[in-house]
Amino acid sequence: MRVRGRDSVAVWWVRRDLRLHDNPALQAALRAGTVVPVFVLDPVLTSVSRRRTELLVAYLRALDRSLREIGSSLVLRRGRPSEVLRALVQTSGARVVYAHADVSPLARRLEAEVARSVQLELVGWPTAFPPDAVRTAAGRGYTVYAHYRRRVLGQPLSGPLLPAPVHLRPHGLPSEPLPQSPVAHSDGEAEARQRLRRFVGGAVFRYHRDRDRLDVEGTSQLSAYLRFGVLSPRVVLRTAGEAAEAAPDPESRRGAQRWRDELLWREFFAHALFHSPHARNRPLRPGAREPVWDNDERLFRAWCEGRTGYPLVDAAMRQLNETGWIPNRARMVAASFLVKNLLVDWRWGEAYFFRQLADGDPASNTGNWQWVAGMGADAAPYFRVFNPVLQGHRFDPDGRYVRRWLPELSRVPAPYVHAPWTLPRDDQVACRCRVGRDYPAPVVDLRASRDRAVDRYRRARDPSR
Ligand SMILES: Cc1cc2nc3c(=O)[nH]c(=O)nc-3n(C[C@H](O)[C@H](O)[C@H](O)COP(=O)(O)OP(=O)(O)OC[C@H]3O[C@@H](n4cnc5c(N)ncnc54)[C@H](O)[C@@H]3O)c2cc1C
Incomplete structure (x- = not known):
């Protein structure tokens, strides 16, 4: 079904830009003619994380409502973006598909595939600065945050902010029904x-x-x-x-x-x-050597389920499993515990976070996991291992955070709440928190596991030791 009436038609392929304000791809499509906003629900992407797909659907509904308020509507299609967009270009009579460019290897492969089937113009990025806004003297990307920050702070933000359009010409194309989002609602x-x-x-x-x-x-x-x-x-x-x-x-x-x-x-x-697209699953830092991982599946499962016996780690993981968001400090402590104290490959943790996080992002998730594991930007010294007990006392001094996510600790007094196994047995009974029964005993000893991790990392750096 061709778009009626007006001269030219342009497809706005909505990707990670579910908004009308300050949207370069939308503005480019608008300049080209009647805009057909399309979102392609690609099973390859939506199968990664049920939580993120539900949130995405809530945001798509909000975008559709906003588009309707200004005379248009969202066209939803399921399938492979290259095939869906080719069919849409043919039926709508559009000449060009506008979208923002993306940074992850998977997203870039997708772009290349789409560009082989339609005329694709990439405008804008999912970041404030284009990724090539700054480069090292050797013409490469930065691998050290401090150097990147210094350079990028001297750059102007590219161009003025773009207002949201107040009217879009109706395109008249039908949409497949938007899926129901059972849990999430958003006003976008x-x-x-x-x-x-x-x-x-x-x-x-x-x-x-x-x-x-x-x-x-x-x-x-x-x-x-x-x-x-x-x-x-x-x-x-x-x-x-x-x-x-x-x-x-x-x-x-x-x-x-x-x-x-x-x-x-x-x-x-x-x-x-x-x-450095290799950094999606290999160390960003050139020459970084990985320790030999133990990859104990039983310990990994205990970590995923928030049953390690270390309250700060367990609270973080239970919050993650319940809500899909955890504060940065809790992410760091949970990640460090997995990689260092349990010697589980950072990729396992990254994949688990990526499935559970509402904000799961290939670049930020991988980058942070590598940072914690000492593989990435600004190499954290390998002997830095977060101690979940000390971190708990420092950043959750009254234990409010851990008690919220671990109700079994609700009666444990603050001085013990981050190390309940140190509470005398009679007091554990009185607090209804018997370690080993009501709450797990620690799955590893903190000091021994820390020493083991440091030793493993040291050997990776210098295999002759
Ligand atoms: C192991 C680990 C995994 C992580 N995975 C992700 C992820 O998949 N997606 C993600 O967006 N963030 C990730 N982070 C970074 C950070 O924890 C979250 O961005 C932050 O907690 C989000 O909360 P906020 O919006 O309140 O952040 P604020 O503190 O208010 O910061 C504002 C924004 O800055 C950005 N930001 C802040 N800190 C970081 C950081 N360290 N790295 C990258 N961006 C940052 C985020 O977009 C954030 O929304 C991860 C951190 C760790 C330690």
Whole structure:
């Protein structure tokens, strides 16, 4: 069915840009003629994570509502993007398909396949800075965050922010029904922008102090919106800069600047993966050697299910399994425990996180896992092993976080809550938290497993030892 009436038609292939504001691909399609916004539900991608697919559907519904408010609607199709888009171009009479470019190897293969079947124009990125905005003197991508940050901070954000269109010509093409989203509902852009506004109106100025606290909501929780492009990364980064300028005092400015620097980690990991596609499953850092992993499946399962006997690790994993989001500090501690104390291959943990996270992103997830495992950017010293007990006392001093996700610890007093096995047996009975019965005994000894990990890493660096 051809689009009626007007001269030319352009397809906007919606990818990780589920928004109308500041959307270069949408604007390019709009300049070319009547826009046909299409989202292709590709079974290869939707089978990776049920949670993310449900969230995606909620965001697609919100996008469809926004499009209808301005005269258009979302066309949903199932199948392989190259085949779906070729058929759509033929039936609609469009000449060009506009979409943003992406950074992961899988997404880039998909782009290449689509480009072989239709005329594809790639405009914009899922990041604020294009991945080739900066390069090393040798013309390569950066592998060290600090160097990337220094260079990129000197760059202007490319071009002015683009307003959302107020009207789109109707295309008249039918859509397959949007799947029902049983759990998630979202108001999409409106909701995301409101959260951004609320965060930069206050908490951003305390971010440097609160971001690691597990008992305080000290971060923006914008990651899933950024992951799906419900929020424009350029808008978010610019807002961070404006918050720093508007800060009432130097201390508050530090908070906003620190938040901007965290946004730059996201930029950096996308840049790094774009320039080093091997880093999706091999060490980013040239010459990094992996230790011999034990890969004990029983221990891995205990970790996945939040049954390691270390409350901070278990609370993180249960929060992940229940909600799909955990604070950065809890991600770091849980990841370090798996890789170092349990000597399980970081790729196992990465894959598990990738399936469970609402914000699961190939670049940020792989990049952070490698950072924790000492394989990636800014090589963390191999002897740094987070101690979940000390981390708990420091970032969750009253145990509020762990008690929330581990109700079996609800009566354990704060001094013991991060190491319940140290509570005398009678007190365990009184608190209804008998270690080994109501809550697991630790699956490994902290000190011994730490020493083993350090030794394993040392041997990997110097096999003659
Ligand atoms: C093992 C591990 C796996 C991770 N996997 C992911 C992932 O798959 N997707 C993801 O978006 N983040 C990932 N992160 C980074 C970070 O934990 C989350 O981005 C952050 O917790 C999201 O919460 P927030 O939106 O409140 O972040 P805020 O602290 O408010 O930060 C604002 C935004 O900056 C970006 N950001 C912040 N920290 C980082 C970081 N270290 N790396 C990359 N981007 C960052 C995110 O987009 C975040 O939404 C991972 C971290 C670890 C340690």
